Amino acid sequence: MRTVSFGMNISLDGYCDHTTFTPREELYDYFTEMMQDVDLIFFGRVMYQLMFPYWSDVARDQSGTADENRFAERLTALEKVVVSRTLENAQHHTRIVRSNPVAELMKLKQQPGGTISVDTVSMLPELISAGLIDKFNLVVHPVIVGRGRPLIDAGSLQENFNLKLVDSIVFKSGCVALHYEKQ
Known part of the structure; x- marks a missing residue:
């Protein structure tokens, strides 16, 4: 059975609004490394539209930094499912x-293959309640934003x-990567 891993950038106060974060090169390296075992990404529509066509354009044009280009190439090459x-x-x-x-996701998890990365906040409570998420990889950014989409809506679980x-990494930027598994 495949492993399902949820990953997300969040603010210190638990919001997932990517427009409030300033990405650092070290984080592109981190996320590219995290995707080495991934062979499928499971998106919600909003996250998919945040990522594409932006990253596919970066991969095609090589218009980012070297770290951004590597991230874009890996992300674009992976198989993806978008629920919409x-x-x-x-x-x-x-x-x-x-x-x-x-x-x-249950059907995909039972198929042979590598890790499935789940990148959706809207479906997260439903997927957690179904017992489908095995690992959580959160990158906490040192910013309090006070607005945006919370990681989990109140009362949704x-x-x-x-x-x-199981692991944590502190980056020079002050971001902290937290790796959790189900108990």
Whole structure:
């Protein structure tokens, strides 16, 4: 059975608004390294549209820094599934799923392959409740923003979901990567 790993950048106060973070080169290296075992990314529509076509353009044009270009190349090359009822089309090795993300991820998890990276906040409570997320990789940025999308909406989980810290990395920028697994 494949491992399913959730990853997200968050502010110190728990928001996931990427427009409030200033990416550092060390984080592009970190995320590129994190994707080495990944062979499928499971997106929600909003996150997919934040990432594409921006990163595919960077990969094609080599318009970023060397670290950004490596990240863009790896991200663009991976197979992707995007869950959306409204997205008309998707590119860059992406398949659209219209309904039942839990059943889709469960089916994918049971297939042979590498790690599945889940990059969606909107479906996270549903996927956690179904027991589908094995690992959590959060990068906490040293900023308090007070607005945006919270990692988990209040009241969206029926019970606590206890995790075990297995690793942490402190970056020069002050960001902290936290790696958790299900207990």
